[in-house]
Amino acid sequence: MTDRTEVAIVGSGPSGAVAALELVSAGIGVTVLEQGDWVPAEAFDGARPEWELTQLKQWHPNPNIRGRPEDYPIDTAASDVNPLMFAGVGGAALIYGAHWMRFMPSDFRVRSLDGVAEDWPFGYDDLAPFYAYVEEAMGVSGEDGNPAYPDGAPTPLPALPIGRVGRRAAAGMNRLGWHWWPGSNAIPSRPWRRLQPCVLRGTCGTGCSDGAKATPDRTHWPDALARGARLLTGARVVRIETDAQGRASGVIWVDRQGARHRLAADVVILCANGVGTPRLLLASGLANRSGLVGRRLMMHPFATVAGRFDDDLESWVGPAGQILTSCEFYETDASRGFLRGAKWNCMPAGGPQGFRAGYGNGPLTDAWGPAFHARTRASFGRSFEWGIIGEDLPDPDNRVRLADDLTDSDGLPAPRIAYRVSDNTRRMLDFHVARAREAMQAAGAVEIAETRLIRDCGWHLMGTAVMGADPETSVTDEYGRCHDVPNLHVMDGSTFPTSSGMNPTATIMAVAARSVLNLIDTRAGLEVA
Amino acid sequence: MTLTAEDRATLARLAALMVPGGAGMPSAARISLQGAPLDRVLAHAPQLSGPLGRFCAAARDVADMAGLDAAAQADRDGFEALAVAVGNAYFMAPQVRHAIGYPGQEARDASVGLTAGDQALLTPVWQRGRLWRAP
Numbered sequence: 001m002t003d004r005t006e007v008a009i010v011g012s013g014p015s016g017a018v019a020a021l022e023l024v025s026a027g028i029g030v031t032v033l034e035q036g037d038w039v040p041a042e043a044f045d046g047a048r049p050e051w052e053l054t055q056l057k058q059w060h061p062n063p064n065i066r067g068r069p070e071d072y073p074i075d076t077a078a079s080d081v082n083p084l085m086f087a088g089v090g091g092a093a094l095i096y097g098a099h100w101m102r103f104m105p106s107d108f109r110v111r112s113l114d115g116v117a118e119d120w121p122f123g124y125d126d127l128a129p130f131y132a133y134v135e136e137a138m139g140v141s142g143e144d145g146n147p148a149y150p151d152g153a154p155t156p157l158p159a160l161p162i163g164r165v166g167r168r169a170a171a172g173m174n175r176l177g178w179h180w181w182p183g184s185n186a187i188p189s190r191p192w193r194r195l196q197p198c199v200l201r202g203t204c205g206t207g208c209s210d211g212a213k214a215t216p217d218r219t220h221w222p223d224a225l226a227r228g229a230r231l232l233t234g235a236r237v238v239r240i241e242t243d244a245q246g247r248a249s250g251v252i253w254v255d256r257q258g259a260r261h262r263l264a265a266d267v268v269i270l271c272a273n274g275v276g277t278p279r280l281l282l283a284s285g286l287a288n289r290s291g292l293v294g295r296r297l298m299m300h301p302f303a304t305v306a307g308r309f310d311d312d313l314e315s316w317v318g319p320a321g322q323i324l325t326s327c328e329f330y331e332t333d334a335s336r337g338f339l340r341g342a343k344w345n346c347m348p349a350g351g352p353q354g355f356r357a358g359y360g361n362g363p364l365t366d367a368w369g370p371a372f373h374a375r376t377r378a379s380f381g382r383s384f385e386w387g388i389i390g391e392d393l394p395d396p397d398n399r400v401r402l403a404d405d406l407t408d409s410d411g412l413p414a415p416r417i418a419y420r421v422s423d424n425t426r427r428m429l430d431f432h433v434a435r436a437r438e439a440m441q442a443a444g445a446v447e448i449a450e451t452r453l454i455r456d457c458g459w460h461l462m463g464t465a466v467m468g469a470d471p472e473t474s475v476t477d478e479y480g481r482c483h484d485v486p487n488l489h490v491m492d493g494s495t496f497p498t499s500s501g502m503n504p505t506a507t508i509m510a511v512a513a514r515s516v517l518n519l520i521d522t523r524a525g526l527e528v529a
Numbered sequence: 530m531t532l533t534a535e536d537r538a539t540l541a542r543l544a545a546l547m548v549p550g551g552a553g554m555p556s557a558a559r560i561s562l563q564g565a566p567l568d569r570v571l572a573h574a575p576q577l578s579g580p581l582g583r584f585c586a587a588a589r590d591v592a593d594m595a596g597l598d599a600a601a602q603a604d605r606d607g608f609e610a611l612a613v614a615v616g617n618a619y620f621m622a623p624q625v626r627h628a629i630g631y632p633g634q635e636a637r638d639a640s641v642g643l644t645a646g647d648q649a650l651l652t653p654v655w656q657r658g659r660l661w662r663a664p
């Protein structure tokens with residue numbers, strides 16, 4: 001029997017949650033298909049001593065390491081960076097850092113300002129009301145008046161404490177006269193709607209066991225379900241179906257027992273992220289007149305500079321979460337030998353194991369044996385890092401394809417990634433690492449260690465179904481509507497023309513809100529199957 | 530794969546080399562790391578037991594750090610499993626946490642927000658003025 005819905009949404013992460021809540025609030029029937037399950041707060045290990053152990057496997061951000069059937073494996077043999085994600089109600093946000101950054105005005109005008117890539121079809125001012133809207137929903141904490149933004153990037157809640165780590169890092173930046181600002185995070189500093197106030201446990205990256213971090217299972221799904229949305233978990237979409245006119249007519253999905261189902265829909269929205277969405281479009285053979293589906297993958301190559309200090313910084317205290325940010329070197333300065341820039345975030349070092357991981361590259365005798373205790377005493381609680389998120393420019397050869405020899409637990413082709421870090425990005429990271437070393441020195445670090453490119457850093461997945469006005473050079477229009485299939489929409493980071501140097505979830509949610517409100521406004525004239 | 534009694538005896542010797550006592554810290558032997566602390570690790574990280582068993586079987590004759598280094602060179606993944614098991618078993622032990630002054634990832638009050646001192650630190654930042662580039 002064929003099931004029927006007005007709108008089928010694939011994926012229950014931040015973008016799918018925004019789309020579903022708006023649609024159902026407008027009285028439109030929604031069915032969401034999510035391959036993962038609900039994850040209750042008690043499942044996270046943050047408040048248990050095993051926290052550092054289970055982040056190596058059960059809560060690792062790389063689905064290939066977790067190896068759960070609800071995730072799909074990814075062939076990364078031809079990639080410099082591993083894409084990271086999590087299948088569950090709330091998507092990758094369940095394990096995100098909740099670093100909340102709006103893109104900068106210049107990020108929407110890369111072609112006009114720097115002569116590379118493309119401008120976005122809209123600008124910062126167009127998106128600002130949508131940022132404010134999703135920031136309310138996400139209980140974002142921060143300090144108003146950040147001079148890195150034209151409007152100071154106001155947030156609904158006051159900033160989280162910056163602690164000893166933040167003070168130490170800030171003093172270093174002030175010594176150099178460099179920009180820093182208290183971190184903005186999708187983590188409430190006060191009770192906020194269904195969110196508990198943060199208790200600074202610092203385990204945000206492996207899930208918040210205190211119900212504080214803003215994740216869609218708390219911020220969006222309870223309201224969406226109460227208003228009548230239907231959310232099917234353990235439901236993996238295999239492909240999008242079309243009718244004789246080439247319009248989307250629904251989806252085929254498979255349940256955890258392997259049974260296939262058909263869900264007929266007037267409209268299909270893909271919110272499966274920058275890897276999952278092109279995977280589905282390619283598997284369905286849809287919307288690819290431009291040949292750009294899966295191409296232009298951007299993942300934000302990431303470097304870190306860690307410093308060790310002589311004094312006790314209690315550097316296991318959260319959030320993790322970003323304590324501070326810096327946009328000092330965010331904008332292009334061509335004299336540096338590269339275009340575009342990077343944002344920095346100051347992060348605590350975590351527990352005793354997290355710290356050791358950061359310094360674990362030396363000879364065995366440096367880490368173990370007689371040196372072990374001296375090293376622990378000198379280092380534990382006394383370190384933090386500046387993380388560097390480099391803007392990744394789109395390259396058609398960085399792409400998602402379907403693997404011919406790797407499948408998920410349902411036998412569907414896994415995505416295969418080809419991705420190389422560009423020379424521009426390498427020069428950018430070299431420059432930023434050198435500056436971050438200076439920042440650590442200015443803060444008084446007695447030992448500095450750097451990692452120039454972390455392989456497990458593909459947190460941010462963008463660009464693989466690019467938006468634009470021309471169907472020959474883009475996959476969707478500026479509202480995520482596929483040029484080739486007018487009732488098929490993409491509302492995740494896949495549509496981003498460029499990646500910025502910012503954590504993308506604020507922009508993914510704001511763009512999703514802009515797109516879905518347009519869909520609601522224009523639905524009278526919608527072509528449906 | 531479960532560790533044999535011989536594997537555990539080897540692991541106890543290797544852990545004693547890796548984590549001796551001193552500087553106010555208990556040794557691995559003192560907390561009987563190869564017993565309940567190791568069980569706790571393996572209960573949460575069963576994926577370690579295979580490489581751990583392999584490494585212990587190959588490292589039965591290791592008697593000093595140089596020998597451990599050589600065994601680690603021969604089996605990086607096995608040594609990695611050993612390091613993860615020993616490190617986590619050790620740092621999860623309450624007496625070790627107490628000795629390094631680590632309360633664990635404890636809950637604190639976040640509503641204190643920024644202090645007056647933090648605001649003073651921020652003053653030069655906003656005094657320097659606008660940073661963004663006009664589009």
Ligand SMILES: Cc1cc2nc3c(=O)[nH]c(=O)nc-3n(C[C@H](O)[C@H](O)[C@H](O)COP(=O)(O)OP(=O)(O)OC[C@H]3O[C@@H](n4cnc5c(N)ncnc54)[C@H](O)[C@@H]3O)c2cc1C
Pocket residue numbers: 010011012013014015016017033034035036061084085086087088089090091092093095096097098099100101205235236237238271272273274276277280458459460461491492493503504505506508
């Ligand atoms: C470890 C980590 C840390 C991060 N930290 C930050 C941060 O600090 N700040 C920030 O801004 N961003 C961060 N991110 C990125 C952030 O999580 C994503 O930008 C955000 O989750 C994207 O939302 P989305 O809804 O588009 O996609 P996702 O959250 O990835 O959700 C997509 C959902 O679709 C489901 N799905 C996919 N394919 C199918 C299918 N075929 N059938 C059914 N369901 C399917 C998936 O299971 C998933 O639940 C982080 C990501 C990771 C992994």
Ligand code: SF4
Pocket residue numbers: 046187197198199200201202203204205207208209210211212213318319320321
């Ligand atoms: S720091 Fe706050 S948001 Fe992060 S895990 Fe702890 S309580 Fe949750």
